[in-house]
Amino acid sequence: MLRTSIASSRLLLSVPIRQRVGAQWLRPRYYAEIKNPDSKAADSDPAVRTPASPSSASTVHPESVPKPAPSHHTHTSPGSSVKAPEHKTSGVPPPPPTPPPAPARKSGRLRRFLLYLILTTGVAYAGGVWFSLKSDNFHDFFTEYVPYGEEAILYLEERDFSRRFPNATRQVNRRETAPRDEGKQVSIPSNSGLSWKVSEEQSAGSDVSQNGRHMSAVEAAKPQAAVVEKAKEDTKKKAEEDKPAPKTEQLVERTKTQPQVTLEEPMAPAVPAVTTIELLKVEGNEDPVVQDLVKIFNDMITVIGADESAPKFSTSVSKAKEELAKAGARIAALRDEYHNAALEEIRNAQTTFDTSAQELIRRIDEVRSEEAAQFREEFESEREKLAQSYQDKIKTEVQGVQEVSEQRLRNELVEQAIELNRKFLSDVRSLVENEREGRLSKLSDLSSNVAELEQLTASWTDVIDKNLKTQQLQVAIDSVRTVLENSDIPRPFIRELAAVKELASSDPVVNAAISSINPVSYQRGIPTSAQIVDRFRRVASEVRKASLLPENAGITSHAASYMMSKVKFKKQGSAVGDDVDSILTRTENLLEEGNFDDAAREMNGLQGWARMLSKDWLGDVRRVLEVKQALEIIETEARLQCLEVE
Numbered sequence: 080m081l082r083t084s085i086a087s088s089r090l091l092l093s094v095p096i097r098q099r100v101g102a103q104w105l106r107p108r109y110y111a112e113i114k115n116p117d118s119k120a121a122d123s124d125p126a127v128r129t130p131a132s133p134s135s136a137s138t139v140h141p142e143s144v145p146k147p148a149p150s151h152h153t154h155t156s157p158g159s160s161v162k163a164p165e166h167k168t169s170g171v172p173p174p175p176p177t178p179p180p181a182p183a184r185k186s187g188r189l190r191r192f193l194l195y196l197i198l199t200t201g202v203a204y205a206g207g208v209w210f211s212l213k214s215d216n217f218h219d220f221f222t223e224y225v226p227y228g229e230e231a232i233l234y235l236e237e238r239d240f241s242r243r244f245p246n247a248t249r250q251v252n253r254r255e256t257a258p259r260d261e262g263k264q265v266s267i268p269s270n271s272g273l274s275w276k277v278s279e280e281q282s283a284g285s286d287v288s289q290n291g292r293h294m295s296a297v298e299a300a301k302p303q304a305a306v307v308e309k310a311k312e313d314t315k316k317k318a319e320e321d322k323p324a325p326k327t328e329q330l331v332e333r334t335k336t337q338p339q340v341t342l343e344e345p346m347a348p349a350v351p352a353v354t355t356i357e358l359l360k361v362e363g364n365e366d367p368v369v370q371d372l373v374k375i376f377n378d379m380i381t382v383i384g385a386d387e388s389a390p391k392f393s394t395s396v397s398k399a400k401e402e403l404a405k406a407g408a409r410i411a412a413l414r415d416e417y418h419n420a421a422l423e424e425i426r427n428a429q430t431t432f433d434t435s436a437q438e439l440i441r442r443i444d445e446v447r448s449e450e451a452a453q454f455r456e457e458f459e460s461e462r463e464k465l466a467q468s469y470q471d472k473i474k475t476e477v478q479g480v481q482e483v484s485e486q487r488l489r490n491e492l493v494e495q496a497i498e499l500n501r502k503f504l505s506d507v508r509s510l511v512e513n514e515r516e517g518r519l520s521k522l523s524d525l526s527s528n529v530a531e532l533e534q535l536t537a538s539w540t541d542v543i544d545k546n547l548k549t550q551q552l553q554v555a556i557d558s559v560r561t562v563l564e565n566s567d568i569p570r571p572f573i574r575e576l577a578a579v580k581e582l583a584s585s586d587p588v589v590n591a592a593i594s595s596i597n598p599v600s601y602q603r604g605i606p607t608s609a610q611i612v613d614r615f616r617r618v619a620s621e622v623r624k625a626s627l628l629p630e631n632a633g634i635t636s637h638a639a640s641y642m643m644s645k646v647k648f649k650k651q652g653s654a655v656g657d658d659v660d661s662i663l664t665r666t667e668n669l670l671e672e673g674n675f676d677d678a679a680r681e682m683n684g685l686q687g688w689a690r691m692l693s694k695d696w697l698g699d700v701r702r703v704l705e706v707k708q709a710l711e712i713i714e715t716e717a718r719l720q721c722l723e724v725e
Contacts, residue, residue: 208232369407376403548582549720552589555579556714563706569604576601579713586720592712600702611700612670615678618696619663622689659689675704 208231211218222229376399383392559575576593583589606614662681669678679700682693 204231208235212236369410372403373407376400545720549717552579552582552717552720553714555582556710556717560710563605564607566604566607569606569610571604572601583713583716586716588716589713592709592716596705596709597702600706605703605706606699608673608675608703611675611696611703614696614699615667615670618693619667622659622663622685622692659685675700675707679704 204225207217207221207225207228211221211228211232212235218232222232380396383396555575555578559572559579562570562572562575576596580590580593662684666678666681669675669681679697682697682700685693
């Protein structure tokens, strides 16, 4: 038992704290008390007794509780869900298995290292490019040892040049090139220009690479010709690498002036012994042009030395060495002379600039002192002006304040006098009214009240008269409307309309509405709404019969139209269109809704025989609409008069 607890504690110490805390939260919770009916028997039996545990008073931390082994199975009582550990009566229980190690957490050091390395390399590369543009020594080092350094610097220099001179390439492209008169084409032999031969042997003829008799004139000269061709190829390659400035015209003239050499002339025998020619060395002259010439000359000496006929040209080569050394010395002397002259000019210019700068500084100091004195004088004058203006302003303000204060005092005295007078008058009035407490003191109030009552009575009399007249007018209008709506046949309403006109004789609106009614309407009467609808249905049947007739129709057309009207279906609902059936359907719907105005407008759109047949009905509808509109206007005017009275 002691070994088991020690092993469990060792296992807990080997597990990280973070992993133990996570396992504590993830694993299921168990209760410490296990209420088992056989607990007493288990306690009494020493063989089945559980391992020693700390007392209940001691505090048990979650970290110290060992994890349950996954391989062991526990027994629980029927009424409890708590798992109990399985104990063996003999032997030491095996230690629980070691839990799997926690997964290694990615630190990301390599990623950070690569990121910092890339950033540092980029910054260093950019700084090197920038410093190469500033320092020539670092430029040489950077372009020689750093990859792609020269390309980056050239790119930046080209960008800087295009930024500073944006129109340079444009001006070059715009420059017109005049056509050149080249004249006859001149073929330059392949052996023209620099060669390993001296000037006397350059008149050998045309290109030696072509097949001819001179290639096989002497059988022993074949190795020599191969050496000559190889030396010429090397010379051409070096000339292309060094890019010397060709002088084509001089070479052409020299080629023309050289005498032609025939192939029948005997060739000189080969030199039996080959002697080496020393290379040219020019010391103390670091001019790049001289060094290039020395390099070209040494290449020529190397080519000549590779040939067997080197001794023939040793004299010419030594003479050329001397001339080249003299030319180098002259170039160095000229360079030193120009250098000294440039230094002298720089010293003179520096002296001139120093003198000019001192003179300019002296003039600037004089101008500055003069301007300072002038500014000081102007400042003093402006300061005096400002002081004087402020003094005047202060005096004016003080005088104004004094005048305002004096006027305020006067106003206060006047107000006090007025207040005293008002108080005296109020006291006198109060005393007088106190003495007039009898009946005579209220006569004025009674007279004013009587006058107001008289005015109110007169105004109400006028209101009552207007209201009575308005009611009579409304009754007359109702009588006219009753005659029009309750009669089965058209009845004249002259008396009712005359009563309306008599009651509203002074109203121009009512008179205008009555005069707008057709005399035939109130002399003979107008049909009712039901009569208008009934007559429309009869007219509509006749219009449908005549809807298919042309303008100059005969008996046959009438018969055909009558038969077609019997066969033709009648439209229902809200018909759409400009044909006769659609118009009649819409008119009937409007009449059923009581909208006579829109119905008359629909029927007014008929043409031909349909319009002629519905002409009488349209006249009746117009007379009905005129009477209704006139009555509506008169009734509205009566209501307005009632509102005015109120």
